[in-house]
Amino acid sequence: MTTQPAIAVQGLVYRYDPELPALEGVDLEIANNAYLGVIGQNGSGKTTLVKHFNGLLKPTEGHVLVFGMDTRQASVGQMAHSVGYVFQNPDHQIFCATTREEIAFGPRNLGLSDDLVQERIQDALDAFALGPYADVPPAVLGYGLRRKVSIAAVYVMRPQILILDEPTAGLDRRSADELMRRVDAMHAEGHTIVLVSHDMQLVATHCREVVVMDEGRILVQGTPEEVFQEHAALARASLAPPPVTALAQRLADLGMPGHTLTIESFCQAYGRIREAHP
Amino acid sequence: MSLTYDLYQPGQSPLHRADPRVKLLLTVCASAALLTIQNLWLILLALAGVHGLLLGAGIRRERVVWIWRVTLPTVLLIAILWALLNPTPEEPWLVWWFVSLSAYNLAQGLAIGLRIAALAFVVFLWLFTTDQVELVLGLVALGLPYTWGLTLAMALRYLPTMGSAFRTISEAQQARALDLTQGGPVRRAKAYIPITVAMLISSLRTTQHVSYALESRALGALPYRTYLHQLRFRPLDWALTVGILLATGIFFWARLTLGLGTHPLVVWP
Amino acid sequence: MAEPPVIAVRGLRYRYPPSLPGREAELVLRGVDLDVARGEFVALMGPTGVGKTTLCLALNGIVPQSTGGVIGGSVTVLGHNARHTPVPQLARHVGIVYQDPESQLFSATVEAEVAFGPENLGLPRAEIAERVSWALDVVSMEASRERAPTRLSGGQKQRVAIAAALAMLPQILILDEPTAALDPLGRLEVFRVIEQLRNDQDMTIVMVSQDPEHVAAFADRLALLAEGRIVAEGPPAELFYALDQMEAVGVSAPQLAELSVALERCYGVSTRFMLLNEAEAALRAEWEPQP
Numbered sequence: 001m002t003t004q005p006a007i008a009v010q011g012l013v014y015r016y017d018p019e020l021p022a023l024e025g026v027d028l029e030i031a032n033n034a035y036l037g038v039i040g041q042n043g044s045g046k047t048t049l050v051k052h053f054n055g056l057l058k059p060t061e062g063h064v065l066v067f068g069m070d071t072r073q074a075s076v077g078q079m080a081h082s083v084g085y086v087f088q089n090p091d092h093q094i095f096c097a098t099t100r101e102e103i104a105f106g107p108r109n110l111g112l113s114d115d116l117v118q119e120r121i122q123d124a125l126d127a128f129a130l131g132p133y134a135d136v137p138p139a140v141l142g143y144g145l146r147r148k149v150s151i152a153a154v155y156v157m158r159p160q161i162l163i164l165d166e167p168t169a170g171l172d173r174r175s176a177d178e179l180m181r182r183v184d185a186m187h188a189e190g191h192t193i194v195l196v197s198h199d200m201q202l203v204a205t206h207c208r209e210v211v212v213m214d215e216g217r218i219l220v221q222g223t224p225e226e227v228f229q230e231h232a233a234l235a236r237a238s239l240a241p242p243p244v245t246a247l248a249q250r251l252a253d254l255g256m257p258g259h260t261l262t263i264e265s266f267c268q269a270y271g272r273i274r275e276a277h278p
Numbered sequence: 279m280s281l282t283y284d285l286y287q288p289g290q291s292p293l294h295r296a297d298p299r300v301k302l303l304l305t306v307c308a309s310a311a312l313l314t315i316q317n318l319w320l321i322l323l324a325l326a327g328v329h330g331l332l333l334g335a336g337i338r339r340e341r342v343v344w345i346w347r348v349t350l351p352t353v354l355l356i357a358i359l360w361a362l363l364n365p366t367p368e369e370p371w372l373v374w375w376f377v378s379l380s381a382y383n384l385a386q387g388l389a390i391g392l393r394i395a396a397l398a399f400v401v402f403l404w405l406f407t408t409d410q411v412e413l414v415l416g417l418v419a420l421g422l423p424y425t426w427g428l429t430l431a432m433a434l435r436y437l438p439t440m441g442s443a444f445r446t447i448s449e450a451q452q453a454r455a456l457d458l459t460q461g462g463p464v465r466r467a468k469a470y471i472p473i474t475v476a477m478l479i480s481s482l483r484t485t486q487h488v489s490y491a492l493e494s495r496a497l498g499a500l501p502y503r504t505y506l507h508q509l510r511f512r513p514l515d516w517a518l519t520v521g522i523l524l525a526t527g528i529f530f531w532a533r534l535t536l537g538l539g540t541h542p543l544v545v546w547p
Numbered sequence: 548m549a550e551p552p553v554i555a556v557r558g559l560r561y562r563y564p565p566s567l568p569g570r571e572a573e574l575v576l577r578g579v580d581l582d583v584a585r586g587e588f589v590a591l592m593g594p595t596g597v598g599k600t601t602l603c604l605a606l607n608g609i610v611p612q613s614t615g616g617v618i619g620g621s622v623t624v625l626g627h628n629a630r631h632t633p634v635p636q637l638a639r640h641v642g643i644v645y646q647d648p649e650s651q652l653f654s655a656t657v658e659a660e661v662a663f664g665p666e667n668l669g670l671p672r673a674e675i676a677e678r679v680s681w682a683l684d685v686v687s688m689e690a691s692r693e694r695a696p697t698r699l700s701g702g703q704k705q706r707v708a709i710a711a712a713l714a715m716l717p718q719i720l721i722l723d724e725p726t727a728a729l730d731p732l733g734r735l736e737v738f739r740v741i742e743q744l745r746n747d748q749d750m751t752i753v754m755v756s757q758d759p760e761h762v763a764a765f766a767d768r769l770a771l772l773a774e775g776r777i778v779a780e781g782p783p784a785e786l787f788y789a790l791d792q793m794e795a796v797g798v799s800a801p802q803l804a805e806l807s808v809a810l811e812r813c814y815g816v817s818t819r820f821m822l823l824n825e826a827e828a829a830l831r832a833e834w835e836p837q838p
Contacts, residue, residue: 075457091480144594154453487651499668506662
């Protein structure tokens, strides 16, 4: 048996909707249990691309296969069994009278048993510290909490593939860290994660693979270590590596490796260099 | 394609440059005239005319197609029901139970259906060629309070935004396994509740934010306000006004004394 | 004699009206004190839900005049009592840019958007025209005058929103997370405009931000808001290295400030840095032999 990718994108062209940036031929394979970051400026086609992964958009040309199934053959509602998608704006989904109901909406649509739904809701409420707000209408909560509710409402469905569009935008540091710990844990359990973000530090810290989008095409792809050294490509997409990486690259002549992504790896490399040149 | 366009289409055509009041007069007169006729040929002539004006004003063809797509279901529904269900004064071709069909009925049904499309085209002709500022200035010049004009302009401004929001909300709910494609009509209608409620909440929020923004930009600071642009009623506008009024007068004279357009197939009965 | 602060907030307490009948809202602001001097750029940071937006809205009178609720303490802006001076009147002195571009750009063209404020102030046409051109020029959007705001990029939209506030010639500009919805390029565009406003117009700026890198580079003073109070304030260079405090409040420090603290802890690198150029210079100095 060959290992089947979670998502296979073949010759994807999309240029139907005047509101969305077009895609001009994208080929991409996302392995099962990948942790992929998609970066690029607004209008580069990031969101247009990932909206194909759960069938919200259907290719004008080419194919998108999710676990081998062509997304043209399934409705979004059916795709939701295997692909979860967290939208950027929580107000585009909140409608229930209580937070508990809001979180229950997805699992109920999946047709899960009542017991399992209850168990999952409790788990999601705990995971996002929403317990105190379980019986409050989510619409009256503050933005940060509404954002958490909207993420919990998808998290609770435990999709095999989880797509997050700017998950940490509008969240403070602590909530963002908490959220990313949950996402990392899902990845560790075997889920496939696709993260669309403008936050290069976030992508550098969490993702194992990165795709840079520009004008509807994939400009570069590779590990974060590789991608954040592609200066020409990043410049073309108007992106810059995270500050620590940029600093390491400026200090390349002193022997700092250009693929330094985190504070920890910077400190280690710094220590090694100091030992070598006392 | 959904209603995600701005309605106004910038341009330099004579229609774009005509005073908004003249365009409003044209819309009102043309609508009134259309409402009094049911002759298929005249309605087709009116449709051809308004298409000519739209395309002449440089309105993109997709926009015209879009109006057809929006109105066509209604046009067909009305045409078919009218043609089949209305009693005919002529010898019918076909009688079955309470349904009868004749050339008269068919033409009348088509005329009344297409009249809806023609009315829509006349209104969109006004909206496509008049920008928000002129629209408000026109209404204020006609004596309406500024806030009424502003309210109308804002409604038009946020219509496409609401269209986008509706689409995104529908996507977000479907991504939570809401299935809009399964089941009978009742189940499908119920499936739209999560979308409608979320839409309502999100619109209320937007409305509140817009009202804060308006106040922060000094709306209501004084009992009056001034305007960067002024409407100028040019000689051409006078000519157009006279032309529109004259044409409308002649039309109604012909309609009332000669019965113009009252018969579905015969122009002058 | 020192000039009195242009913004003086004293013991500000505020509770929104109940969002549901019978359920009293919590106190959002629990005694805020804040002074802002003319020409100063104060950044406000804090976790979500601690009242940053509410504080912004109190500075231009929306809180409590439009929101209702219960307020205590005082807010004085350029000598005006912001609790009672009508919002449209305060708009001459305090401009505000909100987070969401969509709900603050309500006009069909950029020009109409920027003219809206001056028109409400009843200015003569020639002056409105002059102010519109000037404001669009400041934010470098003159070329897009006839375009629909909905068609612009995120950064351009926020620049138009800034121009729309500027056209009323305020002395104070409040910005509530104006870059939260923007991509890196858009963020930079907005911060550049703000920088320019400070240099050329001596504008006083209060900005809520979740973006420590830009705050470090541009702001004079940072105020940390937590649980309805200002818990710390000072130059970014003072607060950003106090990582324990930042952590306790729940706010990110610039990544390089964190690196700086880590290098000190591990290797005794004593020069502090939080900007890229500073960092490069500091680390090179560590290596190169002292003269």
